[in-house]
Amino acid sequence: MRMAGLSHITATATALLPCFYNGTILRRSSLRLRNGGSREPKLRLRCVSPSEFDFSPPPIDHDLLDTISVGGGIVSEDGVVESFDNDDEALDAFDNGVVVVDLSHFGRIRVSGDDRLHFLHNQTTANFECLNEGQGCDTVFVTPTARTIDIAHAWIMKNAIMLMVSPTTCQSIIEMLNKYIFFADKVEIKDITKQTCLFALAGPNCNQIMSKLNLGDLIGQPYGKHQHYTFDGMPITVGVGSLISDEGFTMLMSPAGAVSVWKTLLSEGAVPMGSEAWEKLRVLQGRPAPERELSKEFNVLEAGLWNSISLNKGCYKGQETIARLITYDGIKQRLCGLELSAQAEPGSTITFDGKKVGKLTSYTRGRNGSSHFGLGYIKKQAASVGTTITIREDISGIVAEVPYLSRQHPPTNPTS
Structure with missing residues (x-):
């Protein structure tokens, strides 16, 4: 594909993004x-x-x-x-x-001000205060009881933190963050999605x-x-x-x-x-999404988002619930991939040995429509890879590993 009108880049850009660039490399x-x-x-x-x-x-x-x-x-x-x-x-x-x-169409939120690192450190699950300019991480917005809202991908810039969030949560997250900005906090939240x-x-x-x-x-x-x-x-x-x-x-x-x-x-x-x-x-990769796997029905540990959670950074929203779940082995179900025999409707009940053990949250067809795959929360006793489950009464399924969740690493020592 030919590109018309390309030219050498000059030393000064002319049409630009909001103020969040901060590179210093002179290459x-x-x-x-x-x-x-x-x-x-x-x-x-x-x-x-x-x-x-x-x-x-x-x-x-x-x-x-x-x-x-x-x-x-x-x-x-x-x-x-x-x-x-x-x-x-x-x-x-x-x-x-x-x-x-x-x-x-995904949301972009710019968080600026001198207190931005400390603010997001307290409002989400990741350890922002250990990150430096040019680094990034995933972090999870949760309720005070650690129920999931959304996964945000964060970039730490010189003058701001950039958050990339799901299309359906951008406005509600902005409203939620603004509610937690106190009078003395030097924090500004701005939606730059359209810019x-x-x-x-x-x-x-x-x-x-x-x-x-x-x-x-x-x-x-x-x-x-x-x-x-x-x-x-x-x-x-x-x-x-x-x-x-x-x-x-x-x-x-x-x-x-x-x-x-x-x-x-x-x-x-x-x-x-x-x-x-x-x-x-x-769905095939196993990444949770709002209104599917991320909701007030499920907590962040059930969603398996271990790589986004700091267990030793001190107090933050949802921290007490997360600590109790780990201390008392309170994680009773987990998110799994499911190879299915037929099309299934999200929200359908998952059973094992005739007993309800979970719920299907997402479904998709594979390539050429020749296979069926889903995500769902399943109680721990039936959540091992290879376990055969049933959806409704006529659809069989096998618990399968999915790449996104398999990369999450629960700590062997919760204090580490």
């Missing part, structure tokens, strides 16, 4: 785009400092969605890229190639594309590590991890620069994936 390198052997103009990609940016919000338009629509994407009335009519191809590319997904675009790059060939784009210094870095660059004259932040997996990368940018980034990724071989295929992938 300059060039990027050559290739298309069918023809030579394209070169882009220059480099890390930047915030002093180079005009921090006024960029104009909001629909150039990216127009570009995606012209390219065959199906876009909903509320601006969600639903499908490219290639779900099976995209799922295969996740396993064997590379996919790019427009996640701009930014968000892409996920995932699959085993991600590193090849990253190297071609002069982003190879992020390859092999820890989950959540991120750096700031300019791309075709526009600011972009790239972080390790694709929200659904520790592998892959996440890209946050101005709407004005999104079209160039999208076209470049496609020209380098990334397969576009819509939100419908992303939802299939979410």
Whole structure:
């Protein structure tokens, strides 16, 4: 795919994100785009400092969605890229190639102010006070009784913390956080979802594309590590991890620069994936989602989100409940993957030996519609991999391991 109007990046960007860039690396390198052997103009990609940016919000338009629509994407009335009519191809590319997904409908929350680290440290499950600029983590928003609200992916920046949350929870999380800001707290919460675009790059060939784009210094870095660059004259932040997996990368940018980034990724071989295929992938990977696996019905330990929880950081919302559950072995059920014999409706009862042991929370068909898979909470006595369960009276299922949950590591020593 040819890209028109590309030019060398100047020292000063001209259309920009809100004030959350803070890179300090002074590295300059060039990027050559290739298309069918023809030579394209070169882009220059480099890390930047915030002093180079005009921090006024960029104009909001629909150039990216127009570009995606012209390219065959199906876009909903509320601006969600639903499908490219290639779900099976995209799922295969996740396993064997590379996919790019427009996640701009996900929420982006900017938390700024001198007390931001301490504030989020107290309001979520992760240990923010041990993190430094350029690092990141997953953290869970919970109720005072440790019931789950959402998983947020956080980037620690120089002047702010960026939170990426699910599409359905952004506004409620902002309202909840604002309620906990006291008079003396130096904290500001801002929704910048409409002022930014968000892409996920995932699959085993991600590193090849990253190297071609002069982003190879992020390859092999820890989950959540991120750096700031300019791309075709526009600011972009790239972080390790694709929200659904520790592998892959996440890209946050101005709407004005999104079209160039999208076209470049496609020209380098990334397969576009819509939100419908992303939802299939979410279930197959086992990542919990709000209104499904994350709700006031289930606590954070039942959801198995151990990598997002600090057990020794002191008092925070939900901490007392989490401590009691661990101390008294109070985790009675856990989230599991389920290989199913037929289509099943979320909310259906799961039974084992004729007794109710849980509930199905998500369902999807596999590739080509030839298989059925679900997620559900199951009591511990029936939650071992390989156990045969029943949904309703006529659908059989086998408890299966799922990648996202298998990467969660309960501590062998709760105080560590």
